[in-house]
Amino acid sequence: MKLKSPAAMFAAACIAAAGCASISTDGLEVAAAEGGGAAVRVDDYFFSRHVEVEDVNCARTDMGFLKASAYVRNKGARDFHIQYKFKWFDADGLEVGPDGRPWEQAWMRGGEAITLAAAAPDVSAVRFVVRIRRMQ
Numbered sequence: 001m002k003l004k005s006p007a008a009m010f011a012a013a014c015i016a017a018a019g020c021a022s023i024s025t026d027g028l029e030v031a032a033a034e035g036g037g038a039a040v041r042v043d044d045y046f047f048s049r050h051v052e053v054e055d056v057n058c059a060r061t062d063m064g065f066l067k068a069s070a071y072v073r074n075k076g077a078r079d080f081h082i083q084y085k086f087k088w089f090d091a092d093g094l095e096v097g098p099d100g101r102p103w104e105q106a107w108m109r110g111g112e113a114i115t116l117a118a119a120a121p122d123v124s125a126v127r128f129v130v131r132i133r134r135m136q
Helices: 006-021 045-050
Strands: 028-033 038-042 051-060 066-074 080-089 104-108 113-119 127-134
Touching: 028 051, 038 051, 045 051, 051 127, 066 080, 066 127, 080 113, 104 113, 113 127
Parallel strands: none
Antiparallel strands: 028 038, 028 127, 051 066, 066 113, 080 104, 080 127
16 A cells, blocks of 8 residues: 555554554563562453462572562463563663563463463573463
8 A cells, every 4th residue: 555645644654553552462460579579460351360370489599590480370261372471680670681582382271270480591680570471
């Protein structure tokens, strides 16, 4: 499609921007810090009614790396194919090892609980975020 007038191009850009702004990339996001509590952000309310993060833990390995886990339960009878990703942050709030790791995948059967776990790529990590979403 070719847009000729500047007004038409502006209108198309506004429509495209509005469409992009309404897309939610995450279902649930849990943020936690070493020695602290956890906070949950919900982007997909349907998903959050069926899938719940029940517990979050983190500890240091013998080598000093932060290791984190999230215990996730499927509260319903419906199976979910999920994706999850851990992100790590240092004491200044900067992302540690922003290597663009891909989303990991897992199946959650109805009523099943699974543990999602990962280790930080660097010893400077003091907090993490785990994002969990439905496979689209």
